[in-house]
Amino acid sequence: MSQKMFNSEVEVGKFLGSITVVQDAYGAISQTSSTYQLHTSPSGIKVLAFNCFSDYTLRFRNGEDLVSSDKHKVVDFVSTNVNPKLSINKVVVELFELPFKELSELSNQVYLYFSRFKTQDQIPLVVTGCDLGGYLAILNTLLHQHYTDFEESNGSKIVKRPICITFGLPLISNQHLQGAISELPQWKSSFLNVVAKPDLLISFFSSTSQYMSFDTFLFCAKSGGHTAFEDQDMILAFLDGMVSSNA
Structure with a gap:
């Protein structure tokens, strides 16, 4: 999302909070009873939604x-090459390792499905998840991006890349994940994390730790207002504020 299109973070937030795709993503999560499920939203968008195991x-x-x-x-x-090693929360790495073969096959199947369409005819794909389920959504999106890069390097036509919308996802990695994604312009700006004060996990590991964000955060107020940030310092400051009972 280009900040030049808007005069302030509040305007960006108002726009993001109003688009149908965010509502479609949240609705798909509420309809997903297994680890993952592919839905077709009322507006015709394909939504791949992930859940997380409670333990x-x-x-x-x-x-x-x-x-x-x-x-x-x-x-x-x-x-x-610049960021060969990443540091990621142990729980979320193991969460992804558990069904990795299945998720890898799923991502490849989804890629092959969407690559059948001509670019202008493709159905948009949104990958989504809530809380730690959002981590599965992020890794699956990155895996899809990886397949797309590989196919494009072999001469395949460019296909539309998925966007990832998560809800209440806590910080899960250090600055090297942020750096790795920033290195790849075709991967950057594909991620939106929607958060609100009632989210149970969002305030874990804020600015007092090694954890960093890498995506756009859409903060939602109880009054119905929204504001969006890509600046990492502002995101961490808002997360710190959410910890306070007076926020």
Whole structure:
């Protein structure tokens, strides 16, 4: 999202909060009873929604720490020459490792499905998840981006890339994930995290830790207002404010 199109973060937030695709993504999550499910929204958008196992959420809240990606090869596809190693929360790495083969096959199948369409005829794909389910959505989106890059390097026609919309996703990695995604312009600006004060996990690991955000955050107020930030310092400041009972 280009900030030049708007005069302030509030205007960006108002726009993002009004678009149908955000509502479609949230609705798909509420209709997903298994680990993942592919939906067709009322507006015709394909939405791949993910859920999370409750015991992983409990472990996350108990404070599992960061682990290096070189010990967890399932996230190799995110690494770059400048950022060869990442540090990611142990719980969410294991959450992704558990069904990795299944998710890898799923991402490849979804890629092949959408690559059948001509670019102008493609149905938009949104990948979504709530809380730690948002982590599965992010990794699956990155895996899809990886497949797209590989196919394009072999001469395939460019296909539309998915966008990832998460809800209440806590910070899960250090600055190297942010750096890796920033290195790849075709991956950047594909991620939106929608958060509100009642979200149970969003305020874990804020500016007092090594954790960093890498996507656009849409903050939703109880009054119905919205504001959106890409600036990492502002995102961390807002997350710190949400911890306060007076926020």
